[in-house]
Amino acid sequence: MAKVAVVYWSGTGNTQKMAEAVVEGAKGAGADVECFEVDSFSVDQIDGFDGLALGCPSMGAEELEEGSYEPFFAAAVDSGKLSGKPVVLFGSWGWGAGAWMETWSERTKEAGANLVDTFIVENEPDDEGIEGSKKLGAAIAGAC
Numbered sequence: 001m002a003k004v005a006v007v008y009w010s011g012t013g014n015t016q017k018m019a020e021a022v023v024e025g026a027k028g029a030g031a032d033v034e035c036f037e038v039d040s041f042s043v044d045q046i047d048g049f050d051g052l053a054l055g056c057p058s059m060g061a062e063e064l065e066e067g068s069y070e071p072f073f074a075a076a077v078d079s080g081k082l083s084g085k086p087v088v089l090f091g092s093w094g095w096g097a098g099a100w101m102e103t104w105s106e107r108t109k110e111a112g113a114n115l116v117d118t119f120i121v122e123n124e125p126d127d128e129g130i131e132g133s134k135k136l137g138a139a140i141a142g143a144c
């Protein structure tokens with residue numbers, strides 16, 4: 001059974017709602033899924049999972065959240081542990097139309113990961129946003 005880790009940060013709950021739907025979608029597709037708030041997950045744990053679903057909203061000026069998520073992601077890239085790993089990225093945005101995801105996707109590909117798909121939602125996910133998040137979860141489960 002594919003083991004998937006969902007690792008997210010969320011300040012006001014929007015990306016958290018997406019993360020919960022990603023979990024549901026991945027479980028529905030048969031994966032063994034664990035969900036972590038980013039501060040509860042360490043880069044050393046990456047090797048224990050076949051695939052990763054990484055979630056963070058657009059913060060700063062089209063950046064990852066600087067206190068926890070950026071240090072985590074930078075360390076993950078530096079560790080080399082993303083190389084060859086199936087990864088999906090998701091998160092919520094407010095006014096920038098998703099520019100942070102473009103940068104994040106590029107960084108993920110440059111780290112050698114197999115970027116399977118991305119999904120972004122404006123502010124709080126509506127029904128469509130929840131469905132899209134579930135599909136993303138199914139996609140990472142299927143890619144492992």
Ligand SMILES: Cc1cc2nc3c(=O)[nH]c(=O)nc-3n(C[C@H](O)[C@H](O)[C@H](O)COP(=O)(O)O)c2cc1C
Pocket residue numbers: 009010011012013014015016057058059060061062063092093094095096097098122123124
């Ligand atoms: C400090 C701060 C910086 C933000 N910067 C951006 C940004 O650069 N671009 C954007 O589209 N939204 C930006 N947002 C809006 C958030 O991405 C948006 O509110 C999102 O839904 C928050 O997701 P969360 O509920 O998971 O924290 C920012 C929000 C905050 C609080």
